[in-house]
Amino acid sequence: MKYHPRLLILFLGIGGACDNYPKDPETTLEKITNSTLVVGYSANPPWVVPTDSIPTGLEPDLVRDFAKSRNAKIEWKNDTEQNLFEDLEQHKVHLVIAGLTDDSPWKDKVALTRSYVKEGKKKHVLATIQGENAFIVALEEFLHAQEKQMKAPAQP
Amino acid sequence: MKPLNRFEYPDELKPDFEKAKRLEWITVFYLISTSILVYLTMGNSQAMKTAWFEDLLSLTPAVSFLIATRIFMKAPNKEFPYGYHRVVSIAYLCSSVALFSVGGFLLIDSAITLIKQEHATIGTIVIFGHQIWLGYLMIGTLLWSAFPSMILGHKKMPLAQKLNEKNLYTDAQMNKADWMTAVAGIFGVVGIGLGWWWADAVAALIIAGDILHDGFTNLKQAVFDLMDQVPKTVDNQKTDPLIDKIKETFAQHTWIKDFNIRLREEGHIYLGEGFVIPNREENLTRLIEELTKKVVDLDWRLQEFTIMPVKELPEGEKA
Numbered sequence: 001m002k003y004h005p006r007l008l009i010l011f012l013g014i015g016g017a018c019d020n021y022p023k024d025p026e027t028t029l030e031k032i033t034n035s036t037l038v039v040g041y042s043a044n045p046p047w048v049v050p051t052d053s054i055p056t057g058l059e060p061d062l063v064r065d066f067a068k069s070r071n072a073k074i075e076w077k078n079d080t081e082q083n084l085f086e087d088l089e090q091h092k093v094h095l096v097i098a099g100l101t102d103d104s105p106w107k108d109k110v111a112l113t114r115s116y117v118k119e120g121k122k123k124h125v126l127a128t129i130q131g132e133n134a135f136i137v138a139l140e141e142f143l144h145a146q147e148k149q150m151k152a153p154a155q156p
Numbered sequence: 157m158k159p160l161n162r163f164e165y166p167d168e169l170k171p172d173f174e175k176a177k178r179l180e181w182i183t184v185f186y187l188i189s190t191s192i193l194v195y196l197t198m199g200n201s202q203a204m205k206t207a208w209f210e211d212l213l214s215l216t217p218a219v220s221f222l223i224a225t226r227i228f229m230k231a232p233n234k235e236f237p238y239g240y241h242r243v244v245s246i247a248y249l250c251s252s253v254a255l256f257s258v259g260g261f262l263l264i265d266s267a268i269t270l271i272k273q274e275h276a277t278i279g280t281i282v283i284f285g286h287q288i289w290l291g292y293l294m295i296g297t298l299l300w301s302a303f304p305s306m307i308l309g310h311k312k313m314p315l316a317q318k319l320n321e322k323n324l325y326t327d328a329q330m331n332k333a334d335w336m337t338a339v340a341g342i343f344g345v346v347g348i349g350l351g352w353w354w355a356d357a358v359a360a361l362i363i364a365g366d367i368l369h370d371g372f373t374n375l376k377q378a379v380f381d382l383m384d385q386v387p388k389t390v391d392n393q394k395t396d397p398l399i400d401k402i403k404e405t406f407a408q409h410t411w412i413k414d415f416n417i418r419l420r421e422e423g424h425i426y427l428g429e430g431f432v433i434p435n436r437e438e439n440l441t442r443l444i445e446e447l448t449k450k451v452v453d454l455d456w457r458l459q460e461f462t463i464m465p466v467k468e469l470p471e472g473e474k475a
Contacts, residue, residue, distance in 0.1 A: 021289075021349050021350075022278065022289060022291060022348065022349035022350075022351070023349065023350055023351035024351055025275055025351045025352065025353040027351075111277035111279070113279065114279060114280060114281070114282075129275075130274070130275045130276075130277050131274075131275020131276055131277050131348075131353050132275070132277075133277065133278050133279070133289075133291075133348065133349065133351075134351075136277060136278075136279045136280075137279065137280055137289055140279055140280040140287070141280065141287055144280070144282060144287045
């Protein structure tokens with residue numbers, strides 16, 4: 001089998017030429033921008049503190065800022081971690097927050113972001129749909145920008 | 157017991173042998189460097205994990221070659237009257253198993269990705285305060301695992317043929333497998349960036365077939381060699397033309413009424429026997445010794461050849 005080097009260069013060229021690169025296979029980033037971000041949350045204070053209406057805490061605040069940066073409304077969905085991860089696998093939610101760390105046993109089924117804050121040895125992450133690379137890159141860029149002023153909250 | 161003579165490569169091939177050893181050392185260090193790079197850039201990408209596993213497996217031919225070169229030249233002794241040549245055939249078997257496994261692994265892994273529709277996630281990494289897409293780093297790593305492999309493999313092929321080294325030849329094919337997978341990987345990562353989650357797996361699947369074919373051909377040959385099949389050439393597994401040359405040498409002698417030979421491969425070298433029906437009895441020992449020398453001088457690969465006078469040849473074994 002022979003590969004034509006020129007074809008490769010062309011291929012790389014196509015990639016480099018687009019400014020929206022990498023892309024999402026299912027256009028998640030496009031879908032949520034100026035629209036609705038569906039976020040699943042599961043109580044895990046102080047990271048996620050449920051209240052009567054909308055959750056508070058470090059992670060809900062982060063998500064609110066991210067949604068604002070994409071000009072998106074948030075649709076909150078409260079459930080157990082198990083159910084939320086299943087929803088994430090079926091693309092029913094875009095994002096799951098539950099004070100997750102990067103050693104979550106779900107890491108093969110969903111995509112975990114880079115950690116946005118460290119608490120001792122525990123690296124805290126958010127969970128998103130697998131393979132939606134544009135969305136993940138946008139989210140990680142946002143998290144990276146916040147990282148400097150980020151501190152792990154005091155345990156209650 | 158009479159042990160074989162001590163084997164060394166003929167003088168004109170010694171530089172090639174040294175060159176082959178040097179190339180294999182370079183290969184070992186180079187493969188270790190790529191596996192470290194791949195490990196650092198793999199993130200949670202399944203494709204890169206496969207590439208990493210493959211890098212480790214592809215060390216097998218180079219390492220087995222280097223181990224074998226330390227053993228096969230040892231002088232034969234009471235315990236090993238035939239010498240240590242067969243270690244080369246064993247190394248060849250190990251290498252071909254590795255090559256075959258790489259192909260098989262790649263095939264199964266990419267098929268699973270396609271069936272389960274696993275979408276590869278490639279996030280970002282922060283290097284010196286700059287955030288970049290991990291895919292670009294992966295492409296860089298894959299380029300590093302493509303071009304040097306291509307060059308190494310290209311340099312090994314002719315040496316393998318000169319030295320009658322099937323293991324080295326398999327290693328050259330392993331290098332080919334490496335650069336082809338790397339190129340497939342680049343297409344895959346670029347494809348994933350374009351939103352084609354299947355690009356990676358499809359590219360790997362196409363390559364896997366080619367690697368499996370090389371692996372299977374060599375695996376089959378390695379097993380046949382250990383089963384004392386007639387010697388086959390290094391590059392295309394055809395019966396070695398040397399056999400016909402030996403037969404011609406026998407046929408030139410008028411004192412031989414009829415004859416037959418058999419030959420087997422022990423690593424780089426060939427061992428064999430010839431059975432002759434002489435048409436006279438006088439000077440037979442001298443004639444046989446002269447013919448033996450002539451045959452052994454035909455090629456450096458003929459390490460030992462025994463000629464045996466017989467009354468009649470075994471049924472169905474006429475030359």
